[in-house]
Amino acid sequence: MLTDNPALPGATDATVFLIGSAYYTVTPCRVVDTRNPDGPLAGPALVAQADRAFTISGNCGIPVTAKAVSINIAVVGGTVAGHLRLHPGGTAVPVISAINFAALQIRANNAISLLNASGQLGVFNGQATGTVHVIVDVNGYFQ
Numbered sequence: 356m357l358t359d360n361p362a363l364p365g366a367t368d369a370t371v372f373l374i375g376s377a378y379y380t381v382t383p384c385r386v387v388d389t390r391n392p393d394g395p396l397a398g399p400a401l402v403a404q405a406d407r408a409f410t411i412s413g414n415c416g417i418p419v420t421a422k423a424v425s426i427n428i429a430v431v432g433g434t435v436a437g438h439l440r441l442h443p444g445g446t447a448v449p450v451i452s453a454i455n456f457a458a459l460q461i462r463a464n465n466a467i468s469l470l471n472a473s474g475q476l477g478v479f480n481g482q483a484t485g486t487v488h489v490i491v492d493v494n495g496y497f498q
Contacts, residue, residue, distance in 0.1 A: 376422060376497040383427075384415030387491035390431065401489055403437070403482035408444030412474025415493050419474055425495040426476075429463040430456045430487050437482030439489060441468040444475025452481060467497075 387409050391397035396409055412419045430439065438452035454464040468476055478489060 378425070378495055378497050380495040381416040381493060383492055383494045385490065386411055386415045386417070386426075386493050387489060389488045390490070400432070400486040401439075401478065401480040402486055403435075403480055403484050406448060406477055406479040408471075408475040408477050409491070410444075410474055411470060411476045411491075411493065417474070417493055417496050418498065420498045421470055421474060421496040423467055423469045423497040424476065424493050425465070425467050425497075427463055427465050427492045427494065428454055429461065429490040429492075430454060431461050431490065433458055433460060433482065433487035434485030435482055437480060437485070437487060439487075440479040440481060441466055442477045442479070443469045443471035444473065444477040445471050446477065448477070448479040456487070 387396050389398050389400050393399055401407060411417055411424055412421050417424060433456050436457045438455040440449050441453045442449050453466045454462060456462045470476055480487060
């Protein structure tokens with residue numbers, strides 16, 4: 356059962372509430388761009404049905420104590436239609452997507468996503484086949 360009720364938390368809960376967390380803004384900053392040459396926060400493009408973790412904390416003014424980030428996520432150059440799902444790196448991939456896209460569509464969406472204890476954001480590519488580039492700009496964090 357999916358719910359927005361904070362009294363009913365669980366792995367299938369559509370919304371996670373950060374009760375008692377404080378929000379801090381940062382100057383908008385591009386933290387991930389897979390169009391760039393291969394690297395930890397860059398290429399290659401995301402491969403279909405694969406999950407990739409990006410270490411967000413320690414970059415763009417996001418401290419290692421951050422529990423979640425406020426982001427703008429964009430997709431570019433998807434070879435086929437698909438979606439991306441966000442989650443704390445190394446955890447189970449959720450059933451709910453953060454952004455859906457058609458082949459070759461450029462699309463953006465905002466999101467708030469939890470980070471794991473190492474400050475990683477997991478991005479799962481839900482395309483059936485193919486690849487897509489992802490861009491992540493941060494504008495704040497919770498701790």
